[in-house]
Amino acid sequence: MRQAKSRTALHLARALSAEWSRPHWRILCYHGVDPEEKESFARQLAWFAERFTFCTISEGAAFLKSNSLSRPILSVTFDDGDRTVYDVALAVLESFGIKATLYVTADYVVRGRLYRESDAPPAITWEQIRDWAARGHEIGSHSLTHAPMPLCSPKRFEQEVSGSRAILEDIISRPVVHFSYPWGQYNKSTTQRLIELGLYQTSATIHRGAMVPGHDLLCLRRDVIHPRMSVQEVETTMRFADRFYWLRHLKRNGKGYWVTHPEVSWDEAVHVNRVDPMATAPSKSMAGRCL
Numbered sequence: 371m372r373q374a375k376s377r378t379a380l381h382l383a384r385a386l387s388a389e390w391s392r393p394h395w396r397i398l399c400y401h402g403v404d405p406e407e408k409e410s411f412a413r414q415l416a417w418f419a420e421r422f423t424f425c426t427i428s429e430g431a432a433f434l435k436s437n438s439l440s441r442p443i444l445s446v447t448f449d450d451g452d453r454t455v456y457d458v459a460l461a462v463l464e465s466f467g468i469k470a471t472l473y474v475t476a477d478y479v480v481r482g483r484l485y486r487e488s489d490a491p492p493a494i495t496w497e498q499i500r501d502w503a504a505r506g507h508e509i510g511s512h513s514l515t516h517a518p519m520p521l522c523s524p525k526r527f528e529q530e531v532s533g534s535r536a537i538l539e540d541i542i543s544r545p546v547v548h549f550s551y552p553w554g555q556y557n558k559s560t561t562q563r564l565i566e567l568g569l570y571q572t573s574a575t576i577h578r579g580a581m582v583p584g585h586d587l588l589c590l591r592r593d594v595i596h597p598r599m600s601v602q603e604v605e606t607t608m609r610f611a612d613r614f615y616w617l618r619h620l621k622r623n624g625k626g627y628w629v630t631h632p633e634v635s636w637d638e639a640v641h642v643n644r645v646d647p648m649a650t651a652p653s654k655s656m657a658g659r660c661l
């Protein structure tokens with residue numbers, strides 16, 4: 371019964387969404403891949419490989435800018451810096467010849483753990499980040515401390531975007547030109563600040579959907595996907611989002627889960643708009659000591 375419902379949902383989603391074989395760019399947003407999720411993650415990538423040509427964020431952005439998109443393309447990204455991206459996902463990505471992008475929150479790497487709970491999953495190490503980049507994968511910034519960017523003062527905003535970039539460039543010895551917003555949270559003001567600072571070529575949100583030439587590179591769309599999902603769930607979710615994601619904007623602004631997330635409360639109490647964030651954020655020399 372449940373399977374029949376799922377199949378019906380998928381047929382409906384296919385009927386309502388645009389044809390995926392048209393030239394367009396999509397970006398997947400993962401976080402980590404646990405060892406028991408390795409096979410389903412591989413099944414997802416195999417399914418996407420039949421429908422899309424994989425590309426990096428740099429390549430996708432270049433296609434959009436040059437208006438030279440001739441086929442459907444897809445990028446794989448990971449947010450935060452979960453160590454399983456290196457320990458588990460990397461081998462799967464490389465078995466498909468995929469070059470992915472890892473958006474790192476520098477503070478998590480310094481602390482050795484994601485988020486700020488003591489039992490949070492381990493973060494990727496600087497050495498692993500270096501190896502990830504050496505293998506041809508991309509590193510982007512996911513801010514310095516995973517602060518909610520729309521709530522940051524101009525000074526804090528600049529520290530979050532420029533501080534993380536400086537640390538990551540120091541680690542991988544190459545330019546870091548891609549940014550992803552913590553919790554995908556952005557607004558007109560954050561986009562304007564990024565334009566004024568001129569540090570990044572692209573910034574990614576978690577606003578779902580497809581992109582075609584003319585799309586704003588500072589508001590890249592991404593489909594958040596869990597590696598445990600079946601390919602049927604993945605397709606249904608993405609296709610319904612293509613058609614109905616605009617409904618999300620009918621919700622009242624400012625009360626999203628990210629505002630009341632315990633991590634944000636910590637940020638608000640200690641950092642956001644009140645205290646110099648660099649007091650506890652990693653410095654370049656601190657990053658060096660943590661290798």
Ligand SMILES: [Zn+2]
Pocket residue numbers: 449450512516551552553
């Ligand atoms: Zn994040």
